[in-house]
Amino acid sequence: xxxxxxxxxxxxxxxxxTLEIIERAGRTCYKSExxxxxxxxxxxxxxxxxxxxxxxxxxxxxxxxxxxxxxVTHEMxxxxxxxxxxxxxxxxxxxxxxxxxxxxxVRPIRMRDESTYSEADYPRDYWLxxxxxxxxxxxxxxxxxxxxxPQQARDVLPNSLKTEIVMTANMREWIHxxxxxxxxxxxxxxxxxxxxxxxxFNKDVPMLFASLADLHLKDA
Numbered sequence: 001x002x003x004x005x006x007x008x009x010x011x012x013x014x015x016x017x018t019l020e021i022i023e024r025a026g027r028t029c030y031k032s033e034x035x036x037x038x039x040x041x042x043x044x045x046x047x048x049x050x051x052x053x054x055x056x057x058x059x060x061x062x063x064x065x066x067x068x069x070x071x072v073t074h075e076m077x078x079x080x081x082x083x084x085x086x087x088x089x090x091x092x093x094x095x096x097x098x099x100x101x102x103x104x105x106v107r108p109i110r111m112r113d114e115s116t117y118s119e120a121d122y123p124r125d126y127w128l129x130x131x132x133x134x135x136x137x138x139x140x141x142x143x144x145x146x147x148x149x150p151q152q153a154r155d156v157l158p159n160s161l162k163t164e165i166v167m168t169a170n171m172r173e174w175i176h177x178x179x180x181x182x183x184x185x186x187x188x189x190x191x192x193x194x195x196x197x198x199x200x201f202n203k204d205v206p207m208l209f210a211s212l213a214d215l216h217l218k219d220a
Contacts, residue, residue: 001102001103001104001105001133001137002100002103002104002105003104003105003106003107003114004067004104004105004106004107004162005107005131006066006067006068006069006072006106006109006189006196007066007067007129007196008064008067008194008197008200009064009065009067010063010065010068010195010200011063011064011065011166011168012061012062012063012125013062013200013204014062014171014201014204014205015060016069018060018171018204018208019041019042019044019205019207020041020047020054020056020061021046021059021060022037022040022041022044022048022056022060022171023040023143024036024061025045025056025091026045026048026053026056027044028092029056036162040217041083042207043127045057045207045208047115048092049208052139054172054175055209057170057171057175058170058171058172058173059170060170060171060172061168061169061171062169062171062174062183062201063166063167063168064099064166064168064197064200065164065165066164066165066167066193066197067106067162067163067164068106068162068165068193069083069105069106069159069160069161069162069189070089070157070158070159070160070161070163071131071159071160071187071189072187072189072190072193073086073163073165074159075187075189075190076165076167077165079167079169079173079176079177080082080214081170081172081173081176082166082167082168082169082173083167083168083169083170084165084166084167085165085166086163086164086165086166088149088164089150089151089154089161089163090151090154091150091151092150093140093144093150094140094141094150095140095144095145095150095153100127101141102142102201103133103136103137103140103161103193104135104161104162105133105158105161105162105187106158106160106161106162108129108160108189109188109189109192111123111125111126111129112126114126114130121159127136127182128167129160130180131215132158133158133160136156136158136161139156139158140154143156143182143219149172158187169179170184171205171208174201174209175208175209175212177194178194178198178201178209178212178216179212180196181194181195182198182212182215182216183216189206195217197214198212198213198216198217199213199217202217
């Protein structure tokens with residue numbers, strides 16, 4: 001059994017000329033392309049945002065790889081205006097050598113790395129979760145040994161199972177995603193992942209994501 005932390009990484013970040021793309025698309029509405037200058041994009045995009053003309057930012061998209069658990073991805077795929085490609089438990093056989101013949105689980109964020117616990121402070125909730133994962137792996141591998149197919153054996157795998165999913169969406173939908181999933185009302189595991197992603201978006205396109213970052217990242 002392997003336990004990992006969840007993570008995020010770019011597949012395709014927002015292009016370096018994101019603001020210029022938005023400006024060019026937006027000025028088409030007003031036939032004001034002649035006002036485009038080398039430094040006009042930022043001011044134009046700010047004006048667009050202030051006016052609530054959010055459809056213009058849909059012309060730029062980005063793709064991100066999330067390594068998380070199955071419970072989180074069940075929430076992610078509810079975002080309709082996005083495309084998803086996810087690791088398949090039907091076709092991925094975790095009992096094969098290329099998967100290390102072990103099952104990988106994502107540690108719940110409320111629990112510390114088990115190596116940091118002393119015998120005196122080893123919490124019962126972590127022990128219960130750890131035992132449940134061990135049994136799930138054991139039964140999954142036994143089912144494969146009994147000639148069950150991966151899609152049949154997966155019935156015993158829990159929400160903590162590690163999975164990888166690529167999400168592609170336009171900037172407007174990413175903003176909507178972070179508005180919902182970075183909230184303190186979001187599931188803690190989901191929120192932790194969304195905050196990691198928001199930090200990358202804010203680094204690459206602060207003009208679009210700074211307000212969300214100021215709201216959510218400073219206290220995260």
